[in-house]
Amino acid sequence: MSKLQKAYERSRVPLYIQVASVLRQRIESKRWQAGQKIPTLVELEKEFHVARVTVRQAVEILREEGLLFAQQGRGTFVVDAMTPRHWVKLATDWNVLIDMIKENVPKRIKVESSPDTPKLVDGEGKPAPEYVFLRSVQFKNGEPYGVVNVYLADSIFRRNPRRFTEHPALVVLAECEDIRIKHAHQTLVIGSANPEMADLLKVALGAPTAECRCVVVDENGIAIYIADVTYRGDVVKLHIDLFARRRSRAAITRARDKRHIKNESPTRIRVLSL
Amino acid sequence: MSKLQKAYERSRVPLYIQVASVLRQRIESKRWQAGQKIPTLVELEKEFHVARVTVRQAVEILREEGLLFAQQGRGTFVVDAMTPRHWVKLATDWNVLIDMIKENVPKRIKVESSPDTPKLVDGEGKPAPEYVFLRSVQFKNGEPYGVVNVYLADSIFRRNPRRFTEHPALVVLAECEDIRIKHAHQTLVIGSANPEMADLLKVALGAPTAECRCVVVDENGIAIYIADVTYRGDVVKLHIDLFARRRSRAAITRARDKRHIKNESPTRIRVLSL
């Protein structure tokens, strides 16, 4: 039994779909670059240990998606024009977060409201007596990339219902100077799209997603803001600075480094076998 | 046409898998709580607009996963004891990172070495003239959860080959007091398992993964350590403190909060329709 068939046992998703998703990732991750000829069907069927027809079905899917085009007698190629990726950079600091989503302002769109559950908080803050539930989809270039579910303490919402419905709730919250925040935090776990999210985000069912949860607790220990955000997995990028010596002229140095790489002799790699 | 069927058009994922993923999420999100009886097969087949057998297949999957148990004549129930998950908590600070992976020490295991590509650095640091390539799989409770590919500058490696092969390279690196680090950072993007990773991590092909890249640059601007780590998506959890007022007795407060929740009147949710 091939490795893929073992993977098949685990997921019960049709083989050609699985193969297609692997090929798609190679294109999206630029491992197969635009215009490049991809391996022949024979090579692919050897790599994946599947039948010829199965590979063809996978390639067919990507052709329909406009990622590949095939030419009889020549081969299969990655299409040239790939739209540049839009990344959602996750913030690691309150002020950065507020600044970032400030720009999101007009992107909020209402979605058929499903009667969602209250959602318990797992260990941070007491729930407020009443919440207002807001739901929106985030768009960029006409493409959905995130679904936001917000529970906002009703007492906060009442202060200015208009502003809270027209702007990101967190931004309005940050503007209220008299609200004293004890702590705010964000967690991220990786999930996969359920049918509803797949529909809203226009991705395949089971496609990777980033599930972010942001909770703001006021000075009384009340969770006044609870947001559950689901992003398409392919738009999320997180950058963490672990360590930095003072006087870091990072941007400038980086640019210079890049030029160096091309001129230098190729780096040698020694594989260490234990 | 139902939403599920639309999702089917897009992904060609079998219907009963889609239903299963919806049910699974209801359990994991606590919308269906432990011990609770879930709707009957008849109700579910009405809700999802699928045949009886299809719902049964979905329930069957969750039974095999140990999330549900069924009793003829009574109904189907959510199991009580949820096994606590093992999370890989991503570090957001150098010292925390080192402390964390210190404990990983004995988990490193050698894997069939594939002649991997040199991997270019995208903007941070010049490559060293020669790297040593190390590869390992991380285990927890006998289950693989991460694959690590490390490029370590050969000049660093030579200082103590034994230690570098027997311990996490980053820990040994941190111990070398004479190595001055200019900066270190980590990035995370979400990907999906290719055939090789699916095999190593024992997950389905295309299953969500976390692709972490950690780069350490020394005072000369040389990237002395480049690690590409692929984690199973379901074990990664990232916690970001956005904001915290001084004198936060978080742990104690949390414990008290939890008790409160049970005694208080249920929180009301008002759905806001724009």
Next chain:
DNA sequence: CTCAATTTGTTCGTATGTATG
């Protein structure tokens, strides 16, 4: 205790989709 209602479990037959060689 029995009966009826409820609910899961099983089995057909049929049609279509998936995967191999």
Next chain:
DNA sequence: ACATACATACGAACAAATTGA
């Protein structure tokens, strides 16, 4: 393109366990 085998999905009917009147 074909033949074969198995998976998926439907609808319908029936069997078996549980509950409560």
